[in-house]
Amino acid sequence: PIGSGPLSVELSDVSFSYEGAEGKPTLRQLDFRLAPGEVLGLLGRTGSGKSTLARLLLRFYDPQQGAIRLGGTDIRDAKVSELRSRVAMVTQSIEIMEGTVRDNLTFYDEQISDARIAEVLDDLGLGSWYASLPQGLDTMLASGGGGLSAGEAQLLAFARVFLSDPGLIIMDEASSRLDPLTEQRIERATQKLLEARTCIIIAHRLATVQRADRILVLEDGEIVEEGLRAAL
Numbered sequence: 001p002i003g004s005g006p007l008s009v010e011l012s013d014v015s016f017s018y019e020g021a022e023g024k025p026t027l028r029q030l031d032f033r034l035a036p037g038e039v040l041g042l043l044g045r046t047g048s049g050k051s052t053l054a055r056l057l058l059r060f061y062d063p064q065q066g067a068i069r070l071g072g073t074d075i076r077d078a079k080v081s082e083l084r085s086r087v088a089m090v091t092q093s094i095e096i097m098e099g100t101v102r103d104n105l106t107f108y109d110e111q112i113s114d115a116r117i118a119e120v121l122d123d124l125g126l127g128s129w130y131a132s133l134p135q136g137l138d139t140m141l142a143s144g145g146g147g148l149s150a151g152e153a154q155l156l157a158f159a160r161v162f163l164s165d166p167g168l169i170i171m172d173e174a175s176s177r178l179d180p181l182t183e184q185r186i187e188r189a190t191q192k193l194l195e196a197r198t199c200i201i202i203a204h205r206l207a208t209v210q211r212a213d214r215i216l217v218l219e220d221g222e223i224v225e226e227g228l229r230a231a232l
């Protein structure tokens with residue numbers, strides 16, 4: 001099983017090609033290690049393989065070569081359900097399912113109390129949104145999240161992550177800009193998420209990279225630069 005608390009991440013000689021793709025592999029001989037609690041800024045041009053790397057960490061695909069270890073465990077030796085409960089992905093498009101606000105935030109984890117949910121929503125600046133819900137946490141959301149603003153949807157994605165308390169967070173930052181107030185809330189939420197958690201941030205903003213301990217630059221599926229932020 002994958003350990004508890006912040007997870008170390010280790011890639012050893014990982015190469016990956018999408019099925020049927022010709023030419024050079026999409027990711028080539030990636031080798032790097034993150035200590036528990038470290039924040040990695042992952043940079044690279046469009047198509048360089050950043051999201052592909054994220055998908056491998058969640059085992060949407062397995063690499064043809066090399067190994068990925070989280071908390072010292074080869075992810076092929078862990079249950080996919082366990083892996084996905086320990087690794088959270090925050091993307092720009094949150095998937096809202098048809099169901100209550102509570103179920104959308106907890107994924108039916110009954111250990112999470114309503115008080116805790118309210119606290120997290122408050123922390124994220126969603127207190128007045130929450131207060132306006134006609135049936136509180138029992139309010140139904142439509143599949144796809146119709147009725148939510150882009151900013152609210154993004155903040156709900158953060159709320160999910162705070163409530164599930166994973167050992168590794170992968171953030172695929174929004175490259176499009178939100179309104180300044182939402183930006184500010186997301187900025188603050190991101191800051192909080194980074195405390196004492198291992199995090200890989202696919203960065204489009206300079207502000208985010210400034211918070212990373214370590215930077216990795218991908219070019220055409222290969223690591224072309226790696227180091228401590230201070231050194232680059």
Ligand code: ATP
Nearest residue numbers: 018019021026044045046047048049050051052053
């Ligand atoms: P962006 O900054 O635009 O999000 P990225 O660095 O995340 O780019 P990836 O999405 O990882 O890039 O794509 C890396 C390469 O793999 C690209 O050449 C892309 O066309 C290809 N690719 C991505 N998804 C698939 C897929 N499902 N099947 C085949 N090829 C894919």
Ligand code: MG
Nearest residue numbers: 050051052172
């Ligand atoms: Mg991408």
